[in-house]
Amino acid sequence: MQGRDIHGGIHFHAPATDRVSLPVPQQLPLAGAGFVDRHSERQALDRLLEDRPADAGVILVTGTAGVGKTSLVLHWSHAVRDRFPDGQLYADLHGYDRRAPVTYERVLEGFLRTLGAPADVLHADGEQMAGAFRSRLAGRRLLIVLDNAAGAAQVRPLLPATPGCLVIVTSRHRLPGLSIREGARRITLDVLDRDGSVALLRSVTSGYRDGDDPAHMAELAFLCARLPLALRIAAERATRRPLTHLGELIRELRDESGRWEVLSADDDQESEAVRSVFTWSYRALPSDAARLFRLLGLVPGPDVSDAAAAALAGIDVRTARRLLDVLAAAHMAEQTASDRFRLHDLLRAYAADQARLEETPQEREDALRRVLIWYLHTADAVQARIAPQEPRVELVPADGGPPTPAFTDEAQAMRWYAAERDNLVAAVRAAASGGSDRIAWQLAVVLRAVYMTTNPFQDWLATSRTGLEAARRDGDRRAEAELEESLGMAYAQSQSLAAAAEHYGAALTLRRALKDTLGEALTLNGLGLLELRRRNLAQAREAFENSMGLFAARNDGFWESRVAVNLAQVDMELGHPDRALGPLRRGIEVFRTYRDRRAEGNGLRLLAAAELESGDADTALAHAQQAVAIAAEIHSTAAEAYWLLVLGDAQRATGRLTGALVSYRRAAALQEPLGDRARQAAAWDGLGQALLQLGRAQEAVDCHRRSASVYRDLRQTWETAQTLTHLAVALDDADSRQEAADARAEALDLLTAFADPRALRLRDEITQR
Numbered sequence: 001m002q003g004r005d006i007h008g009g010i011h012f013h014a015p016a017t018d019r020v021s022l023p024v025p026q027q028l029p030l031a032g033a034g035f036v037d038r039h040s041e042r043q044a045l046d047r048l049l050e051d052r053p054a055d056a057g058v059i060l061v062t063g064t065a066g067v068g069k070t071s072l073v074l075h076w077s078h079a080v081r082d083r084f085p086d087g088q089l090y091a092d093l094h095g096y097d098r099r100a101p102v103t104y105e106r107v108l109e110g111f112l113r114t115l116g117a118p119a120d121v122l123h124a125d126g127e128q129m130a131g132a133f134r135s136r137l138a139g140r141r142l143l144i145v146l147d148n149a150a151g152a153a154q155v156r157p158l159l160p161a162t163p164g165c166l167v168i169v170t171s172r173h174r175l176p177g178l179s180i181r182e183g184a185r186r187i188t189l190d191v192l193d194r195d196g197s198v199a200l201l202r203s204v205t206s207g208y209r210d211g212d213d214p215a216h217m218a219e220l221a222f223l224c225a226r227l228p229l230a231l232r233i234a235a236e237r238a239t240r241r242p243l244t245h246l247g248e249l250i251r252e253l254r255d256e257s258g259r260w261e262v263l264s265a266d267d268d269q270e271s272e273a274v275r276s277v278f279t280w281s282y283r284a285l286p287s288d289a290a291r292l293f294r295l296l297g298l299v300p301g302p303d304v305s306d307a308a309a310a311a312l313a314g315i316d317v318r319t320a321r322r323l324l325d326v327l328a329a330a331h332m333a334e335q336t337a338s339d340r341f342r343l344h345d346l347l348r349a350y351a352a353d354q355a356r357l358e359e360t361p362q363e364r365e366d367a368l369r370r371v372l373i374w375y376l377h378t379a380d381a382v383q384a385r386i387a388p389q390e391p392r393v394e395l396v397p398a399d400g401g402p403p404t405p406a407f408t409d410e411a412q413a414m415r416w417y418a419a420e421r422d423n424l425v426a427a428v429r430a431a432a433s434g435g436s437d438r439i440a441w442q443l444a445v446v447l448r449a450v451y452m453t454t455n456p457f458q459d460w461l462a463t464s465r466t467g468l469e470a471a472r473r474d475g476d477r478r479a480e481a482e483l484e485e486s487l488g489m490a491y492a493q494s495q496s497l498a499a500a501a502e503h504y505g506a507a508l509t510l511r512r513a514l515k516d517t518l519g520e521a522l523t524l525n526g527l528g529l530l531e532l533r534r535r536n537l538a539q540a541r542e543a544f545e546n547s548m549g550l551f552a553a554r555n556d557g558f559w560e561s562r563v564a565v566n567l568a569q570v571d572m573e574l575g576h577p578d579r580a581l582g583p584l585r586r587g588i589e590v591f592r593t594y595r596d597r598r599a600e601g602n603g604l605r606l607l608a609a610a611e612l613e614s615g616d617a618d619t620a621l622a623h624a625q626q627a628v629a630i631a632a633e634i635h636s637t638a639a640e641a642y643w644l645l646v647l648g649d650a651q652r653a654t655g656r657l658t659g660a661l662v663s664y665r666r667a668a669a670l671q672e673p674l675g676d677r678a679r680q681a682a683a684w685d686g687l688g689q690a691l692l693q694l695g696r697a698q699e700a701v702d703c704h705r706r707s708a709s710v711y712r713d714l715r716q717t718w719e720t721a722q723t724l725t726h727l728a729v730a731l732d733d734a735d736s737r738q739e740a741a742d743a744r745a746e747a748l749d750l751l752t753a754f755a756d757p758r759a760l761r762l763r764d765e766i767t768q769r
Contacts, residue, residue: 025114027090031074036200038072045076048185058167058182062174063189065346066229066274069170070147084143095150096345104157108133118677130157137162152177197221204235208242216246223253230277236331237281253280278350281330289326295367296343297351300430301423303342310402311374312367317402370401375427376443377404383449385413390449393442417450428463432470440470441479448486460490481510485523492530500530521550525563535718537756541570561590565603575758577613601630605643617653624650641670642679648686660690681710685723697733704730721750
């Protein structure tokens with residue numbers, strides 16, 4: 001799982017679309033059927049919408065669990081969504097889940113990704129992401145629904161600062177801080193009145209029990225404490241027995257209420273009522289559906305697929321889907337997608353209680369272990385599809401259960417990961433806290449292959465840290481080395497280079513102590529990429545040479561070639577492109593032998609760059625064109641966006657300036673949704689040089705300034721100095737002599753940090769102007 005780096009060392013990206021226009025999100029979930037119109041509350045929401053203050057409005061909808069806050073908000077939001085032409089954002093904050101609530105950083109990451117924010121913004125700290133979120137909403141009109149908030153601190157960083165936006169927050173608490181500091185307007189939702197409760201019961205039972213006595217309907221509503229969640233479940237129970245007199249069903253419910261009193265010390269009438277209804281409906285489920293329901297209370301993540309449910313219960317997927325449909329029909333589970341289901345947090349807590357009451361500790365442990373192993377093996381199948389040449393972990397055996405999916409391509413594998421992302425993080429934590437340390441660290445290691453391509457740094461760091469602790473408890477030092485290296489990679493790719501060096505160093509020490517030459521070779525390659533990123537070229541060379549020697553001793557031609565390609569970049573950075581040509585050509589042949597088209601294309605990109613620096617522009621152009629053609633063949637927008645840069649360089653060098661403009665502009669446009677600002681800055685820098693060759697000096701100045709600004713933000717000193725040098729040349733042509741001198745002075749100051757031959761030559765060129 002090595003060898004991907006922004007400097008071009010076998011660097012892969014997740015697939016992305018070509019769409020570069022500003023996204024208009026449509027995230028509101030379906031509002032659901034059977035809603036009883038809360039006329040006065042909807043009118044109150046209408047008034048608050050019209051009476052918003054000049055800044056962004058915040059509406060707070062509070063009320064007890066199951067009172068229908070989410071249902072009201074979603075129905076009203078769908079009704080007014082045309083007032084917000086820039087779209088809607090939605091997040092369930094899981095404030096009352098038995099697991100930890102969703103962090104605001106996680107929500108911001110999702111919102112920013114939806115809004116097309118650059119990758120470096122997605123991976124910033126919480127305060128920076130909050131600022132970027134507010135900036136991207138400036139001047140736009142969006143509706144934002146924040147459901148199930150635990151407290152004001154979870155909500156506050158998610159609030160925009162633009163007049164066009166409206167935020168609706170639901171919570172069981174009054175959240176006075178939001179009213180005091182943010183001016184939130186509050187609507188407190190109460191249980192339904194008698195008529196509303198009966199109307200809800202009749203809406204669900206319509207066509208099944210149209211002749212029921214109104215007095216009995218009112219009594220049933222009373223037993224449900226007029227709480228909408230309890231009313232829906234009770235009504236659904238009644239529809240399934242249309243020939244049974246409602247009075248008999250009411251007597252059963254009264255009996256179940258008495259049973260629940262034995263189990264519950266909660267004096268809250270509404271809570272007791274909903275639990276009584278749960279018990280009444282739960283006991284009416286078929287035994288196999290009831291078993292699946294209570295086991296769902298053990299699921300570590302926020303939702304579950306039909307395949308994961310099958311693993312949990314130890315049944316086949318078809319049976320699991322049938323039982324999930326039974327639960328959904330009884331309103332004991334909610335279907336959120338074609339193959340995904342979730343439980344209301346009250347139902348989840350009730351299911352967990354029933355699991356503790358009716359399943360033995362061993363049965364609960366076995367069920368959780370089955371679903372964790374299913375996640376582990378399926379994540380391993382994702383790794384096999386997206387990174388087939390990476391070293392593999394010998395997994396904990398699956399011991400039967402539903403078969404692991406066979407992903408047909410990388411896109412399908414990544415779709416599974418995207419759907420299960422939160423569940424996978426929760427699975428690592430559940431395995432570690434539940435005593436399944438081997439599963440915990442293995443899943444953390446397997447997930448690294450995905451994390452390297454998508455950079456979800458919060459998830460990557462969290463699972464790697466948890467996995468590292470689990471590996472230490474398990475006494476597996478090889479696993480410990482894997483997780484130290486994973487942390488090194490995560491910190492390197494998130495620009496925390498000092499922390500990256502610390503973890504790489506720890507991994508290398510462990511590898512050598514274990515005499516793990518394969519692991520040592522991989523870690524040395526990662527260290528080389530880290531030093532290349534830091535432009536410590538001598539250290540990078542030493543690490544790559546040691547790594548390549550170990551691979552050669554193992555007769556591992558594939559990895560030896562990958563490291564040789566990385567080493568060739570050091571020669572290029574040192575200003576010796578001629579030395580890079582042979583290793584690059586040999587590497588490309590090896591990649592062709594292994595049918596690794598992505599590695600082949602990247603090798604061709606590097607070969608074209610080396611040929612350009614060696615003065616063979618025509619050959620470089622041909623190889624750059626081949627690289628871009630491979631990017632199109634493998635449907636990789638990320639590869640195309642990156643490899644277009646060398647094509648633009650080759651086109652400039654051969655006088656094809658119009659083509660160069662097209663290449664650079666397309667590269668910059670494609671990088672917008674991909675979020676790689678450094679490569680976008682490189683495209684602007686190349687565009688500036690092409691414009692200058694066309695005699696358009698002022699446009700060139702603008703491009704170089706834009707590029708230099710991004711490089712400064714990213715603290716990429718070498719790239720900033722190079723771009724400032726190009727800016728100075730353009731400023732000279734634009735007759736801005738003093739500004740040109742200032743740019744050269746800044747570049748010279750930055751170059752004092754480097755003593756390699758290429759840097760020294762650049763300094764000489766600047767001083768001779």
